[in-house]
Amino acid sequence: MLAVTEDAVCSLHLDYSFSSCFLRWHREDAPGALPSQTPPASKILKGEEESKAQATPAPTARQRETGGGAEIGRQQERTELAKVSDHLRDVSGGCPESDKEQQLRQEEAEFTSLKASWEKAKFRLRLLEGHNDIVTCVVAVDNLVVSGSRDTTVKVWHVPTATEHKNLGGHTGGVTCLSAPPPEYCKRLAWSLSLSDKERFILSGSADCYVKIWALSIGQCVKSIYTFNAVTALCFVPEEDGYIVTGSDGGKVQAWSWHTFEHCQSINAHQEAVTSIQSQGPLVFSGSAEGGVSVWENQCSDRDPLRLLHHWSGQVTGCRGGPGGRLTLSPRGDRVFLAYGQAWLKILHWRTGTTSRLTNHSxxxxxxxxxxxTGGLLIGSCYDLANGASTLNLFSLPQCRYLASLTWPDAPRILCFAAWTTGSGDHRWVSGGRDLIVWEQLPSSGKQRGDVTVKRDSQLDSCFLESEEDTEDDEETDDYRDDDDSDEGRDTRSDGAEDGGSGSWLRCVLQ
Structure with missing residues (x-):
């Protein structure tokens, strides 16, 4: 068990090597309109992926000259300017070289500033003790952290004091997933239950086949939905009256009305267990144990609200593997970041099916x-089966450039993660697995402690996105990992959460 005192302060110190390989990744693909046959999905919002390049201002007009010689001079000048403009288009794709250089300098300055901020960052770690088994899911609501565990309980924690606020018991199987509806949807349900309009609700899914809706202020279950299947993933879709979307251990995706809690749809979507479901605007993304990813459009209908837009198999995503694995996903515009128990993150361009690979471990x-x-950060957890070392790797978005790796002595394997920012803009994180830990960012001034260090990895420091032209390397790595997981790759600790690769996660939560 990790022993972390409440006043433990972490200091991040990094010695960046600016001579490392510079990655200039193309700007984030802004989610434009889908093909004409699926126009409703165009409601997805465009975010920070928009290009920051400004149009070149038109040159100032000259004062009017008189006389035939002046007119000939103007014609000659326009001809020369046209030749120069054409030349610039030829060498820079239609954009003057000065503007491209200016954009590069701006992007580099932003990345340098981000690196500098992490160079001075410090965190206080707080251990939240109370669960009797593996923490499988976490979510943050205001100043509260909600965690679900294989011990069948949902616990609510008060972050400022690091104390247990509520113990929500009611499930008879391991809790596998959590979701927090937005405040405006909580108000509607609170009004129907005669509760305060400030009431917040949490959804929990369990291997006991139930989805439960909890009122946090009173610590009670206000609604139970029986799904007839062990629930392995869920999310809330904030469209129209709202929908609850669940995934089962048999690969089924189901939809439920937030307004009436009636069953709306049931789809045999995947071959293996659904291990991750996330929403983005009117879109829903589901990932499964066999590595497949499906993209659904919410049609805001009382019956059959989900319509399949794309399905990419594990062979396409590069996340294929044996049964019992776990794929987690995080969508961003036209891209979906995928984690599947490998030494890298996969990036799926879900409209086209093209993939790229981002190194997450050397x-x-x-x-x-x-x-x-969270914000401009991409955070991937990493656990080394050979030596038991656990880290959090930070990358900048949208370029996916490596920033730092955070670790501390005896850091446990991180199976779930949530992040949010305070009113002052500081980071607060919560990680779960064998231990449940809250990370609270502190001002850079003050005495520094060495509880959390920055682990530099030269291969990550110069990492770049690799296109997936062929998957031969993936197949070799997957074969190696299967052998490693079955024998020597297992952690020597007795904890059940760390007995090999990611496949153990799904088995453990359903036991």
Whole structure:
């Protein structure tokens, strides 16, 4: 068990090597309109992926000259300017070289500033003790952290004091997933239950086949939905009256009305268990144990609200593997970041099916259990099966450039992760697995402690996105990992959450 005192402060110190390979990744693909046959999905919002390049201002007009010689001079000048303009278009794709250089300098300055901020960052770690088994899921609501565990309980924690606020018992199987509806949807349900309009609700899914809706202020279950299947993933879709979308251990995706809690749809979507479901605007993304990813459009209908837009198999995503694995996903515009127990993150361009790979560990024995986005950060967890080392790797978005790796002595394997920011803009994170830990960012001034360090990895420091032209390397790595997981790759600790690769996660939560 990790022993972390409440006043433990972490200091991040990094010695960046600016001479490392510079990656200039193309701007984030802004989610434009879908093909004409699926126009409703165009409601998805465009975010920070918009290009920051400004149009070149038109040159100032000259004062009017008189006389035939002046007119001839103007014609000659326009001809020369046209030749120069054409030349610039030829060498720079239609954009003057000065503007391209200016954009590069701006992007580099932004990345340098981000690196500098992490160079000075410090965190206080707080251990939240109370669960009797593996923490499988976490979510943050205001100043509260909600965690679900294989011990069948949902616990609510008060972050400022690091104390248990509520113990929500009611499930008879391991809790596998959590989701927090937005405040405006909580108000509607609170009004129907005669509760305060400030009431917040949490959804929990369990291997006991139930989805339960909890009122946090009173610590009670206000609604139970029996799904006839062990629930392995869920999310809330904030469209129209709202929908609850669940995934089962048999690969089924189901939809439920938030307004009436009636069953709306049931689809045999995947061959293996659904291990991750996330929403983005009117779109729903589901990932499964066999590595497949499906993209659904919410049609805001009382019956059959989900319509399949795309399905990409594990062979396409590069996340294929044996049954019992776990794929977690995090969508961003036209891209979906995928983690599937490998030493890298996969990036799926879900409209086209093209993929790229982002190195998340320099060793083949490293496994990635979860991926998360917060602000301009991409955070991937990594656990080394060979030596038991656990880290959080930070990348900048949208370029996916490596920033730092955070670790501390005896850091446990991180199976789930959530992040949010305070009113002052500081980071607060919560990680779960064998231990449940809250990370609270502190001002850079003050005495520094060495509880959390920055682990530099030269291969990650110069990492770049690799296109997936062929998957031969993936197949070799997957074969190696299967052998490693079955024998020597297992952690020597007795904890059931760390007995090999990511496949153990799904088995453990359903027991």
């Amino acid at each position: 060793s083949i024995t490293g496994v990635t259990d979860c991926v998360h986005q």
